[in-house]
Amino acid sequence: MPAVDLPEIEFWFDFGSTYSYPAAVNIEKLAEVHGLAVKWRAFVLGAIFQEQGWPDSPFNIYPLKGRYMWRDMERICQTQDLDFNRPTTFPRNGLLAARVTSAAEGAPWLGSFVRQIFTANFVLDLDIADIDVVRSCLEVLDLDPNPILDAAAAKENKDALRTQTDRAKQLGIFGAPTFISNDEIFWGNDRLGQAITWAKRDA
C-alpha cells in the first residue's frame, strides 16, 4: 500500500509549544491505526503571535493561563504515562529544529526526530536551539548529522520554512498544535482524535 494513497493529516507545530509535545508523541501511532499519512509541518509560532500583538507566549503574558497550562500539562502527561518536566526556559526557540524538519520532509525518520526534540525540551530540559542538542537528537537515530544540518542551513530551506509559516497564517492558524484534516482546522492537542476522525469522513 503506497503512502501516496493514504488520506493525510497535517500536523502544524512549534517545538517550543507545550501542548504540541503530547500530540507529537501520539499522532503517528494514531494515524497508522486509522490508515492516515502524517504531514509534519513545523512553523514559527512566535511570528504569528507577534501579528496578534503578543511579543511572548500568551502563557507568559497571561499568568492565570500559564499557571493553568503547566498543571494541565502535568495531568495530561500523567494520564498518558508520558515523562514531563517543566523546562527552565519557556518557550524555547525551536527554529533550528524546525529547519531540520523542513529539510527532512518525507524522510522515514522524521517522526522519530520530532519526538527526540520534544523529549529534549520537555523531559530533559535541554536547550533545543543549541546545535549540539539537535545533533545528538539525530545521532541517537543513527543518522549522520552533518549533511542534514547543512541542508537545514541552506538558504532555500530557510526560505521554505518562512513560506511554511506564511502558509500557516493564510490557513488561519493561530496556535499550536493545529491539525488540518479534510481542509478544516482543528486547534489543540485535545482535538487530535476529532481531527483523525474528520480525515476519514470522505475516505
Place this chain on the structure above:
Amino acid sequence: MPAVDLPEIEFWFDFGSTYSYPAAVNIEKLAEVHGLAVKWRAFVLGAIFQEQGWPDSPFNIYPLKGRYMWRDMERICQTQDLDFNRPTTFPRNGLLAARVTSAAEGAPWLGSFVRQIFTANFVLDLDIADIDVVRSCLEVLDLDPNPILDAAAAKENKDALRTQTDRAKQLGIFGAPTFISNDEIFWGNDRLGQAITWAKRDA
C-alpha cells in the same frame, strides 16, 4: 440518597459564552450518570477579561480565533445533535440571567432555566439582557417570574453575584466554561468528561 452526600462538580459559566452552551446542556445528565451534584456558578466573565486587558471577547479581538470558534461550535453542535444559530450579537450581556441563577441557588428548576437562557441566546437569537426574554424562560418552566425577578434584583443578590465573580478570580478562572472538580480547575467544554472523572477520584 440525600444530595448533600454526593461529590460535587462546580460549573462556572457566563450566559454569553459560546462553549458554555453545550456544557450547560450536557453537565446535569452526565453528573446524574456519575452520581455527582452540579453547582451552578454563573459569573461575569467580562470583568475577568477586562483585568486581562480585553475590553471585549477575545473572539472579537482576535479575528482568527473568532472565525475558528464559530466553525468549531457548528461542528460540536452537529456532532451532538444540538441546535445552534450564530447570534446576531456576540457576546450578549448575561448579567440579569446570572442574577437569577445566583438568586435561585439550590432550586430544582435551576438547570432547566440555565438551558432555557442558553437556548434563547444560541438557538433563538434573543436578547437575553431583555427582562421579557428572561421572564419567558421562567414562564415556560411553569414558574411565577415576579418573585424570582424581585429576588434577582435585590441588593444582597447583586452583591452575591459580585462576590461570586471575585471568587472566580481568586480561583484563577480566566475563561468559560470552567469546572472545579476536587479542588482542581478544568477549562473548556471539551474538558467536561475529564472534570467528571476527576470529581470521582477520591469518591
